[in-house]
Amino acid sequence: MIREDSNTDVIPHSGSRSPHSNEVVLEAKDLRIHFYTDRGVIQAVEGVDFSIRKQEVWGLVGESASGKSTIAQSLVGMVAKPAGRIISGEILFRGGDILKKTRREVEKIRGNKIAFIPQDPTTALNPLLRVGFQIGEAFRYHRDLKRNRISEEIEKVMKVVNIPSPRQRVNDYPHQLSGGLKQRVIIATALSCQPDLLIADEPTSALDVTIQIQIIKLIREIQERFQMTMILITHNLGLVAKMCNRVAVLYCGRIVEEALVKDLFKEPKHPYTLGLLASLPKGEKGDVKLYTIPGQLPNPLYHPPGCGFSPRCPFAHERCMEVPVMEWISEDHRIRCWRWKDI
């Protein structure tokens, strides 16, 4: 549990920031995760590959049941057992495969090297424990620090996330804090061990807009200051536009398109991405009719054969009964569609 390097300061020196380098922090290969339920097998993740580059914010967007949270859980060894089974794949992080590690080894990484910000701050905090204690948990578990040093560190990390008067707040219980402050506590918990990779799963979906913008700003500042690598999982395309460098679009457990954010919004190629962007409400009353993607999201128990989007796709033809191969169409842009050239 003792970290070798003596740098336990939570505030590292901010160096010159490059947008993101090509050094890969985490790589997932052919990830497949199924859930075995009474009603059948849910193929939540069906062959997902991606790599996260150092210091970038990588967005993962998709509608409900697309598999985005399952992917996040697999990165920290939290796929619900016994229903959830990892069928195949590798997750390479710091020279090892997370999926091959024992529970103890994964526990050393979770909260330490890879940290997690969950969606709902109210359910993520234990209502019976003081927030200071909860922020300090990672320190106690992962670092061998003296007690008084721990409280110093807790106070420091609370300052990083702009919790006013941290010395009084450490003794508060979660119910004494507002939603925004609770989310700051969660972020402090995640940051406490200076993770190499921060996974944020819908970090602002449970918050009001004016609080949401505070948290977005905070996460962005922290990411820049600590030059942190981040995975942002969300269904909110506005949030992706504001925060991410690159983004992957997930449908039915497969990445259907991945590109730099500016390219994805300007020139979406996959029919699903096109539909998603076109169905966002815009303009005044009576201006336009919104585009709607025909059909419904498929039942997770019965994913359509071949391309998962084909039953709803206006461009589908016979070949779409086969699963399309992922194709690179430019350096940072890849797409899984047989017909992207015709669209």
Next chain:
Amino acid sequence: MQKTVVDLKAVDGVSFSVDEGETFGLVGESGCGKTTIGKTLLKLYEPTSGKMFFRGEEITHLKGSALGEYRKNIQAVFQNPYASLDARMRIWRTIGEPLIVKGWSRERVREKVGELLDLVMLPSDCGSRFPHEMSAGQRQQIAIARALAINPKFIVLDEPTSLLDVSAQASILNLIVELQKKLGLTYLFISHNLAVVRFLSNRVGVMYCGKLVELANSRKLYLTPKHPYTQALLASVPVPDPEFKSEEVVLEGDVISPINPPKGCRFYTRCRHYMKGCEETEPALIEIEPNHFAACHLFHR
């Protein structure tokens, strides 16, 4: 209209009118009182003080059969279609329940339900199914069909799309617009999603902590917001366009508690235009431009 529970003023001195055939949008953050207004209009809550009129007739204290008559005119669609539909009832019964109550025969009810399903663009064979067989978007279509069963004039839509995915949301929004055109309905549309409210509403009221702080037609409100809160609210929404650069107005702090609010403006603690006196006197909602109302001391000269 005013409603008091203990000493929490959920809605405090709000006045507005909704014209026949229009959509009136109410936006605000959680706890601002927008749902309370909707429920009070539905007569699910009794207002503490104030008056409500429907087509010129006072409805504030309706009881008994008069209340029943009023409720034939007003229906609601709620936020969560997983909670608002009875899981054990087949869909035709859920939709037809108001008609069964009215004493319609089974055949007539089933016929009418078929028409309603058609109207909300659901396949007519889904009447015999159960809610768990339907997706969230379809459930919301069912809730809308049920609201339409007795031909109401006025529908309160309380966050009908906030639990839906983007693609389902788009089809529900289109449906809501189309039904209004077809049936000449009047809507009160309650939401925290500013883009959705803009898309649907003719006029919009912005609420903060139980008060109506701004009221204008939708185009004016979104293009030239006057109240500092509305300005901040609009600037806070992340725009789905990476090249869109906006001034970021980040409001510090949290919404104040509606229990024992300050006697002056309720927004002064977070307002960037705070002036001396804001905490002392409450700004009235005044017309600062034709049909554009705001409650702020900035305009009180």
